[in-house]
Amino acid sequence: MIKLKKILVWFRNDLRLHDNEMLVEAIAKSDSILPVYVFDPRYVEQTTHGTLKSGLLRQKFLRESIADLRSSFQKLGGNLLVLEGRPEELLPELVERYDIAEVYHHREVGPEETEISAHVEDQLWKLRINLRHFIGHTLYNKEDLPFPIKDIPDVFTQFKKKTERDAIVKACFLAPEVINFTELEDWGELPLLNDAGGEDPFLRGGEREGLLHLNALLEEGSLVYQKIQGKAAAGLPAFSSKLSAWLAHGCLSPRMVYWLVKDAEDKFGTNQNFNQILLGLLWRDYFRFMFKKHGLDFFNDAQLDFEQSSPEQEEKDLLDQWKQGRTGHPVVDNYMKELNETGFIPYPARLLTATFLIYILKISWVRGAAYFQDKLIDYAPASNWCNWAIVAGGGKDQRSGKNAFDLEKQFKLLNLDPEDSPLVN
Ligand SMILES: Cc1cc2nc3c(=O)[nH]c(=O)nc-3n(C[C@H](O)[C@H](O)[C@H](O)COP(=O)(O)OP(=O)(O)OC[C@H]3O[C@@H](n4cnc5c(N)ncnc54)[C@H](O)[C@@H]3O)c2cc1C
Structure with a gap:
């Protein structure tokens, strides 16, 4: 009997279908995929400063993002397995139970995130299962930079100049339209929030909402095209695209933002607000690379x-x-x-x-x-x-x-x- 190859796709801060190389690759390399999200209690713990690692508003945004990802998979005839616990304990169990051949995930740079990946990798390795790392959080891929991580200029303006001159922003991967899902009876429930806050959140989580926000932002006549300078600007809030929450949860890919802004620039010309968004994406990359370089x-x-x-x-x-x-x-x-x-x-x-x-x-x-x-x-x-x-x-x-x-x-x-x-x- 031919053994079917199953790949477990472990979602973290990459809660989208568009421009998701990990997902595209898992679909291409397997007979079926098992998409999983693990709510890890360590992310809602109290810190030594008496604050929460993740307050209610972000927990709510995250929950909405996961519900949206789940609904996207459901529309394709599948689902997202939602679990609560430690990934290093749960993922190996799933591997054994469903006879998974490989686990894919996106590499993170934060110390806590990398430590969790290392624990997962160790546990999977005991089962002789590979944890494959993907890079999907930045505008520029690490391997496309004109320097190795250890030589990345510490001065932002130099990083910007050399990167813009010598590296390219790749095209986005298309969102998959057909996916074979591993069959499961119980896909798990999204955990309830003790206090989900008001019914009318400021920004709603999820890929769908993120794309709607981005498209509305770039629509002809929107705020992004208004040039208000000098005295007229006094008292008005400075421009802000408000894309950051979707970018942080991976509901939007930075490349998608970049290419849609570039399209809008082709149509309507460049402007200060577009420059601000593109510059912001570079700062975002710079900090991730600095974290990687210096810890x-x-x-x-x-x-x-x-x-x-x-x-x-x-x-x-x-x-x-x-x-x-x-x-x-x-x-x-x-x-x-x-x-x-x-x-x-x-x-x-x-x-x-x-x-x-x-x-x-x-x-x-x-x-x-x-x-x-x-x-x-x-x-x-x-x-x-x-x-x-x-x-x-x-x-x-x-x-x-x-x-x-x-x-x-x-x-x-x-x-x-x-x-x-x-x-x-
Ligand atoms: C003390 C402090 C803490 C911050 N904490 C965070 C944080 O936890 N998460 C976060 O995404 N940003 C953080 N920023 C950076 C910045 O304030 C926000 O990214 C930005 O305000 C988000 O609004 P926007 O989407 O309208 O940004 P825009 O000006 O429209 O920029 C577009 C995108 O570029 C990125 N970006 C812009 N500026 C920066 C920057 N200085 N550093 C990193 N990325 C940037 C964001 O992803 C942003 O969505 C922090 C800044 C300061 C001074």
């Missing part, structure tokens, strides 16, 4: 062990005021409240609230980063920790951190008058 050394200069400046209780009170938006400084407080309510604030607001915590309240940047990790719906380890480290004067590119404490510049970024800065009074 935790990236944070050396930003001091992981912060010397406490105020007595413990006083610091705790100040930190709580910052978290709850009760510092007495209206701009900071409004943004912190917005963060708590929606899980999102734009880049200049993150810069300002982070600067305030570190330089005005003199509280360790690590506490702020842990709070953002809890609250942000777009939390991504490399983007969050590296951006915080840069505001705190760390990172490997001394030029990028130089303006972190330039409040005048930050107020300009927010389209606010520096004279109104509550921080300088």
Whole structure:
């Protein structure tokens, strides 16, 4: 009897069908695939800072993204197996139970994520099963860069210049239209959230919603084409595509965003907002590659062990005021409240609230980063920790951190008058 080859596709932060090389390859190399998502309790634990590793708003976004992926597979006649537990325990069990030949997944760069992959790899190896790694989170593939990871320029502008000159952004993989699924009786239930928040979330998770948002953003006449400069811009929020949460969960691929922006540029011409999106995607890549190159050394200069400046209780009170938006400084407080309510604030607001915590309240940047990790719906380890480290004067590119404490510049970024800065009074 011919043995049918089954491949288990382990989904993590890659919750999409489009531009998913891992999925396309698994379909091509197997007789049937078993798509799996594992809700890992370690991701919702409390941290030593008293924050959650993933707060309710992001848990909700993730749940919606998984429900959407499941529904996409159902439309193709299959499903997504949803489990709760540790992948290093559950995946080997599935391999044995369903006679799986190989396991595919996307490689991550965060220390916790890589550690989990290493545990999975070890356990699978005991069964003589290979864990195949794919790269699918960045705009530029690591192997397409004009330098090996160890030689990636630490200075962002050099990284940008050389990458744009010598590397190409590959075309997207098409979403599969036909998939053979391994047959299963019980595909598992999505875990319930204790408190799913309001019925009207700010941004909904999932590939479908992400693509709708991206297409609406690029539609003729949308905000992305409006050029408001000079005095007219005062008081208006700075442009923000709000694509980050879908990018962070992998509901949108950075290449899909890139190519759709390029199409729109061909039709309507380039503009400042398109440049901002494309530049943002490069920063995103840069931080992931920096994490890969330096690991935790990236944070050396930003001091992981912060010397406490105020007595413990006083610091705790100040930190709580910052978290709850009760510092007495209206701009900071409004943004912190917005963060708590929606899980999102734009880049200049993150810069300002982070600067305030570190330089005005003199509280360790690590506490702020842990709070953002809890609250942000777009939390991504490399983007969050590296951006915080840069505001705190760390990172490997001394030029990028130089303006972190330039409040005048930050107020300009927010389209606010520096004279109104509550921080300088
Ligand atoms: C203290 C601090 C913490 C941050 N934490 C995160 C985080 O956890 N996750 C996250 O995705 N971004 C983080 N950022 C970066 C940035 O603020 C957000 O990516 C951006 O605000 C998302 O809004 P947007 O989608 O409208 O961005 P746009 O300006 O429209 O940019 C398009 C995309 O580029 C990427 N991008 C833009 N700027 C950056 C940047 N500086 N670093 C990395 N990627 C970038 C994002 O994926 C974004 O969606 C942080 C910034 C600071 C200062």
